[in-house]
Amino acid sequence: MDSTTEISTALPYLRRYARALTGAQTSGDNYAAATLEAILTEPSTLDDASSTKTALFRTFHGIWMSSGAPVDTEETGLEAAAQRHLALLTPNTREALLLHTVEEFSFDEVGEIMQVNGSEARDLVNIARQEMSNAVSGKVMIIEDESIIAMDLESLVGEMGHRITGIARTHREAVDLAGKEMPDLILADIQLADNSSGIDAVNEVMSDLGKCPVIFITAFPERLLSGERKEPAFMIAKPYTQEQVRSAVSQAMFFSSTETLTS
Numbered sequence: 001m002d003s004t005t006e007i008s009t010a011l012p013y014l015r016r017y018a019r020a021l022t023g024a025q026t027s028g029d030n031y032a033a034a035t036l037e038a039i040l041t042e043p044s045t046l047d048d049a050s051s052t053k054t055a056l057f058r059t060f061h062g063i064w065m066s067s068g069a070p071v072d073t074e075e076t077g078l079e080a081a082a083q084r085h086l087a088l089l090t091p092n093t094r095e096a097l098l099l100h101t102v103e104e105f106s107f108d109e110v111g112e113i114m115q116v117n118g119s120e121a122r123d124l125v126n127i128a129r130q131e132m133s134n135a136v137s138g139k140v141m142i143i144e145d146e147s148i149i150a151m152d153l154e155s156l157v158g159e160m161g162h163r164i165t166g167i168a169r170t171h172r173e174a175v176d177l178a179g180k181e182m183p184d185l186i187l188a189d190i191q192l193a194d195n196s197s198g199i200d201a202v203n204e205v206m207s208d209l210g211k212c213p214v215i216f217i218t219a220f221p222e223r224l225l226s227g228e229r230k231e232p233a234f235m236i237a238k239p240y241t242q243e244q245v246r247s248a249v250s251q252a253m254f255f256s257s258t259e260t261l262t263s
Helices: 003-022 025-041 052-066 077-086 093-102 107-114 118-135 147-159 171-180 198-209 242-255
Strands: 139-143 163-168 185-189 214-218 235-237
Touching: 003 025, 003 052, 003 093, 025 052, 052 093, 052 107, 093 107, 093 118, 093 242, 107 118, 118 242, 139 147, 139 171, 139 198, 147 163, 147 185, 147 242, 163 171, 171 198, 185 198, 185 242, 198 214, 214 242, 235 242
Parallel strands: 139 163, 139 185, 185 214, 214 235
Antiparallel strands: none
């Protein structure tokens, strides 16, 4: 593929990464747009990278860091608590964690993106895991119609110190379950057992009971990264790895993103 095609292929995942860092689609997309503008202005930035995708993320990281990786202190509610937590994190650790576990870059590639060596990148990821796992614990609801996956998620999240409020297989079950005990985090599949939508279920829960962080799980992430509608700040693809789940759960709990998809 030529560089233009490679950038187009990687861009949805850069936007996902940007939203996970900022917790919002608009601000994340602003950083992604600034990255594209920088590459268009100086296309030679692609020349010395191990891949076009790595160059794209490296350019983004330079812009992100030059802006001070800003922590907004004017938010209220969930966002205010999240920003207070963010201000206490060791610099660069959250970025390294997301790049390695969610975007699946190797430690050497993370180092290339962040302009450190691979060993330093590994250390940053380990620090992030420890800091984020110690920061927040809470109640988690799982919306998943595949029993084996639901049990796996329940086990993983429980091992992290969170309490599972229950597992729902359909839209109706999800709304009823949340009505009994509102969770602090929702893990939601997109397509449910009765062909109902996990997105619709989450939106109804939010409408009735208030907002909480959400991680959407889907076998087709590219369909949800089109930029044509609101997108989740946190999303992992099937088949997922245990590290992806742990990273996404810690990140979502820590950052308390409240953005959900619309129908």
